Amino acid sequence: MTTIAPAKTPPRTTIPSPRRSAARRGSAYLSAHPRARLALLLSAPLFWLGAVYVVALALLLVTAFWTTDTYTGQIRTEFTLDNVVTVVTDAFYQGITLRTVGIALAVTLIDVALALPIAYFMAMVASPALQRTLVVLVLTPLWASYLVKAFAWRSVLSSDGILDWLLRPFGGSTPGYGITATIITLSYLWLPYVILPIYAGLERVPSSLLEASGDLGGRSWATLRLVVWPMALPAIIAGTIFSFSLSLGDYITIGIVGGGAQMLGTLVYQDIGAANNLPLASAIALIPIVIIFGYLFLVRRTGALDNL
Incomplete structure (x- = not known):
């Protein structure tokens, strides 16, 4: 009996999907071009930064050269330098500017004076386990709400607060609300932002340099001044950028513990909210922006920007 073999079925030819082949070509291109891969990776955050931050800042600058209709309160898009001239030449705004810069400088100096020994102990003296514990302790205040901390200092600095209770037996008293209370509160709020950059900068100081200084007869003070200080200076300046800029633009703390005192941020808030004068508020906001960019x-x- 003759057996008839079944006919062989020809192999199927798989036609690649156009979408799949395009994806493969794109993957191969990105694999061969690392710069294109990096550009694609950064495109989304850069677009967000440009659209939200840069564009908003540009609109703020443009608004400063507009004006507000006295009767209707509507913004008139007519170019004028009146707002900028008023902010620069008026004695009232000059006084507020000097007060704001003075508060920011005082906060910065206090934070640097407090942060240096803390950061030095963390980086140079503490054991690795203690370092981790101290870093957590420094970061812990950042987990609490800004408003909670500001109102806590309002309670501490009040006439019947805990600080007044501690100082009363020694004949002292709290400074009360005002510029001093604002400086104290802001110094507390921004201290972690100063400690961490200085700690990171000191931690990068090679221990071999300290040992070499000791082997060459350098005393502790000479080693700090000639070896540690030059290498830590960029990190210290990086910390001052945080405290100075954050203090310069703050308006909430002085409203809570300032006792009626004003800063530039207070004027911006009042002109936008109460006076509904956005062009004048934008002109006032130009002052801290110019100061920060100048700094x-x-x-x-100095290399401080590399430590941010």
């Missing part, structure tokens, strides 16, 4: 321009060659 960054001065410290750009």
Whole structure:
């Protein structure tokens, strides 16, 4: 009996999907071009930064050169320098500017004076286990709400607060609400932002340099001044950028513990909310922006920006 073999079925030819082949070509291209891969990776955050931050800042600058109709309160998009001239030449705004810069400088100096020994102990003296514990302790205040901390200091600095209770037996009293209370509160709020950059900078100081200084007869003070200080200076300046800029633009703390005192941020808030004068508020906001950019321009060659 003759057996008839079944006919062989020809192999199927798989036609690649156009979408799959395009994805493969794109993957191969990105694999061969790392710069294109990096550009694609950064495109989304850069777009968000440009659209939300840069564009908003540009609109703020443009609004400062507009004006507000006295009768209707509507913004008129007519170019004028009146707001900028008023903010720069008026004695009232000059006084507020000097007060704001003075508060920011005082907060910065206090935070640096407090942060240096703390950061030095964390980086140079403490054991690794103690370092981790101290870092957690420094970061812990950042987990609490800004408003909770500001109102806590309002309670501490009040006339019947805990600080007044502690100082009364020694004949002292709390400074009360005002500029001093604002400086104390802001110094507490921004201290972690100063400690961490200085700690990171000191931690990068090679121990071999300290040992070499000791072997060459350098005493502790000479080693700090000639070896540690030059290497830690960029980190210290980086910390001052945080405290100075954050204090310069703050308006909430002085409203809570300032006792009626004003800063530039207070004027911006009042002109936007109560007076409904956005162009004048934008012109006032230009002052801290110019000051910050000027400060960054001065410290750009110190390497401080690399420590941010």
